[in-house]
Amino acid sequence: MTAGIRVKLSAMMFLEFFIWGAWFVTMGTYLTKTLHATDVQNGVAYATQSLGAILAPFIIGLIADRYFSAQKILGVLHLIGAGLLYYTTTISNFDSFYPIILIYMIIYMPTLALVNSVSFKQMKDPSKEFPPIRVLGTLGWIIAGLTIGWLGWENKGSLVLTFQMAAVASLILGLLSFTLPDTPPAKKGQKTTFADIIGLDSIGLLKNKSYLTFFLASVAICVPLAFYYNFTNPYLNEIGVKAAAGVQSMGQISELLFMFLMPLFFVRLGVKKMLAVGMLAWVLRYILFAYGNVGLNYWMVIGGIVLHGVCYDFFFVTGQIYTDKLAGDKFKSAAQGFITLATYGVGMLIGSYISGPIVNKYKISDTAHNWQSIWLIPASIAAVVLIVFVLFFKDKNHTETQPGLNIQEPSASTEI
Known part of the structure; x- marks a missing residue:
């Protein structure tokens, strides 16, 4: 190039x-x-x-x-x-x-x-x-x-x-x-079916009980994720955080940092613990938001934003790696398309439609909300998802990481 x-x-x-x-x-x-x-x-x-x-x-x-x-x-x-x-x-x-x-x-x-x-x-x-x-x-x-x-x-x-x-x-x-x-x-002249488009060829992965648990947890965790995307900026502005959009960018900076650190964590924790830590970070993030303010607890607000790197990288990126290795060469693209459709499509859609009414329920004036009660709801949802995942995801698969591991194409093998 x-x-x-x-x-x-x-x-x-x-x-x-x-x-x-x-x-x-x-x-x-x-x-x-x-x-x-x-x-x-x-x-x-x-x-x-x-x-x-x-x-x-x-x-x-x-x-x-x-x-x-x-x-x-x-x-x-x-x-x-x-x-x-x-x-x-x-x-x-x-x-x-x-x-x-x-x-x-x-x-x-x-x-x-x-x-x-x-x-x-x-x-x-x-x-x-x-x-x-x-x-x-x-x-x-x-x-x-x-x-x-x-x-x-x-x-x-x-x-x-x-x-x-x-x-x-x-x-x-x-x-x-x-x-x-x-x-x-790429597919000029080829016939494209509905199953090809939404990645149904990879649905056989759901026969694996551990992957089914991961798949359902991925959809469910995107419900509280919608609260973050939809209402963090209004929350920050409402409680008086200056230059809120700039402060929120710390989440993406954190994402970059943890992306580089992920190979080290991946070696030591493995798939199940990585995914669990990612979901636990969602619980902690919303608890920090619930009790944070622009006074003595401002560190909680910043901490909740900085946790974005763990929330995203540990769960979604690890999930992409897990899906990639479980699918194999034949169904890699279909599997990634299917999980993306389920999470950012179905999961986030559900979250977006339920987050609005919940936030509106705790509106106490034209310019204020009871944010503590609001944030504890997605925290509770994430906690339930975490518990179910830990109980039902059997870490029979293990990842042997070789030197040179990188996030985009890890040198790892997953044994079924």
């Missing part, structure tokens, strides 16, 4: 996640303060991510993989997305905002797979070449949050600018996409 291509792919990945992080983190605050949306409407708005995740495989499976080059579809989707994002800034009520953001998320979510496809096509050894490029995506999300915090858009009531900033970035990425190396359709 030439230096020029590497730079383009890095810019593509940076912009891909900068766009998402620019408006997604603070949307809840924008909806409640600017569009005067209810907590229920806030949850519904965030559910568009899950609806987009559910529909994305069909767009990729029926269009990108069969008819058009990935970089061209990426460009078209981001140009349309730029227009939709900018149009949201002209809307003054939630009822008009919702269908636009729904259409946008249905368009955006497929691009997450497309940027990976474009990247992998240019690589001889993705396990070594992809991580330095993918890390630019996390950096893009961090920079977006820090920019919002530095400019003080939350405190100034100017969060409409986040959508404009994302629109400009989407326009740039849309144009950049047409200059990316050609990535022709």
